[in-house]
Amino acid sequence: MVTDYKSLLPVIDIGPLLAKCDDSDMADDAGVAQVVRKLDRACRDVGFFYVIGHGISEDLINKVKEMTHQFFQLPYEEKLKIKITSAGGYRGYQRIGVNFTSGKQDMHEAIDCYREFEQGKHGDIGKVLEGQNQWPGNPQEYKDVMEEYIKLCTDLSRNILRGISLALGGSPYEFEGKMLRDPFWVMRIIGYPGVNQEDVIGCGAHTDYGLLTLINQDDDKTALQVKSVDGDWIPAIPIPGSFICNIGDMLTILTNGVYESTLHKVINNSPRYRVCVAFFYETNFDAEVEPLDVFKEKYPRKVTSQIAKRVVYGQHLINKVQATFANLVDNS
Numbered sequence: 001m002v003t004d005y006k007s008l009l010p011v012i013d014i015g016p017l018l019a020k021c022d023d024s025d026m027a028d029d030a031g032v033a034q035v036v037r038k039l040d041r042a043c044r045d046v047g048f049f050y051v052i053g054h055g056i057s058e059d060l061i062n063k064v065k066e067m068t069h070q071f072f073q074l075p076y077e078e079k080l081k082i083k084i085t086s087a088g089g090y091r092g093y094q095r096i097g098v099n100f101t102s103g104k105q106d107m108h109e110a111i112d113c114y115r116e117f118e119q120g121k122h123g124d125i126g127k128v129l130e131g132q133n134q135w136p137g138n139p140q141e142y143k144d145v146m147e148e149y150i151k152l153c154t155d156l157s158r159n160i161l162r163g164i165s166l167a168l169g170g171s172p173y174e175f176e177g178k179m180l181r182d183p184f185w186v187m188r189i190i191g192y193p194g195v196n197q198e199d200v201i202g203c204g205a206h207t208d209y210g211l212l213t214l215i216n217q218d219d220d221k222t223a224l225q226v227k228s229v230d231g232d233w234i235p236a237i238p239i240p241g242s243f244i245c246n247i248g249d250m251l252t253i254l255t256n257g258v259y260e261s262t263l264h265k266v267i268n269n270s271p272r273y274r275v276c277v278a279f280f281y282e283t284n285f286d287a288e289v290e291p292l293d294v295f296k297e298k299y300p301r302k303v304t305s306q307i308a309k310r311v312v313y314g315q316h317l318i319n320k321v322q323a324t325f326a327n328l329v330d331n332s
């Protein structure tokens with residue numbers, strides 16, 4: 001099946017890892033060991049891979065995209081009922097042209113959601129993102145389906161990270177220590193109009209901010225492109241039922257630069273509308289992220305990345321959010 005797609009990025013069936021991921025001696029299992037070797041190669045070589053055998057039903061994956069197409073097809077006034085504002089914690093719907101990447105407007109519309117937390121929980125930094133998520137009222141089941149989906153993506157991300165932790169030569173649980181006991185998450189529900197032009201950028205080149213991203217994209221258009229170590233842009237051709245998984249900036253820091261977050265961009269060079277639902281699994285909001293001791297000992301830092309050695313994740317996130325929405329006017 002999978003070989004039909006001639007994918008240029010590695011495809012990893014994580015079934016054997018999931019089957020054992022609650023056993024502390026999982027590393028001794030031959031099936032797990034093989035998945036772990038593939039994860040290591042993928043994370044070193046490109047930082048992007050397809051995940052199959054992940055256990056999340058294709059029906060749910062497709063439902064999430066169908067509902068998202070339905071929402072973006074609504075009249076503009078309808079979508080504006082859940083409009084993003086800075087006062088509302090940058091949560092909600094943003095029209096095309098509101099999102100900026102490296103100072104340039106992106107050709108996409110989106111709904112941004114962040115894990116909700118009590119007022120004051122994350123101090124002054126957290127204030128920027130305080131608010132309630134604004135889920136579409138139409139389709140009606142949107143919120144319930146997405147909350148279920150977020151739960152499944154959270155568990156899946158934690159389990160993939162157990163494999164990555166083994167791949168780095170640690171125990172399965174290096175990414176479940178004190179910086180990661182209360183993982184934050186971000187969700188972007190994105191729509192890209194079909195423009196049929198190579199020079200219209202759906203989303204400019206960036207790296208993701210957290211630990212691990214799970215991308216659920218339309219099956220019938222290729223738009224996401226990933227920068228290879230050689231500097232080429234590799235198309236991430238869709239594989240139905242899969243997630244594309246990529247590593248984010250916090251994983252770069254925690255691994256002391258061994259696994260680096262990879263630049264990627266989106267160009268929907270097709271006449272048709274494309275949706276993508278991206279789930280971002282993060283550290284604790286307040287985590288002061290720095291290389292884990294176990295990896296500092298194993299790997300002296302290779303300094304190739306632009307990312308600092310140590311950051312507070314929540315600060316990194318809000319710097320990005322505020323740059324992205326620098327032109328947002330709440331009452332326009």
Ligand SMILES: N=C(N)NCCCC[C@H](N)C(=O)O
Pocket residue numbers: 099100101102186188203206207208209280320323324
């Ligand atoms: N949470 C993530 N990865 N969001 C990516 C959004 C697009 C890039 C953003 N405008 C930027 O400039 O970073």
Ligand SMILES: O=C(O)CCC(=O)C(=O)O
Pocket residue numbers: 188190203208215217223224264266276278
């Ligand atoms: O649309 C996509 O395939 C990826 C979107 C993305 O990179 C992001 O939102 O961070």
Ligand SMILES: [Fe+2]
Pocket residue numbers: 206207208264
């Ligand atoms: Fe991204």
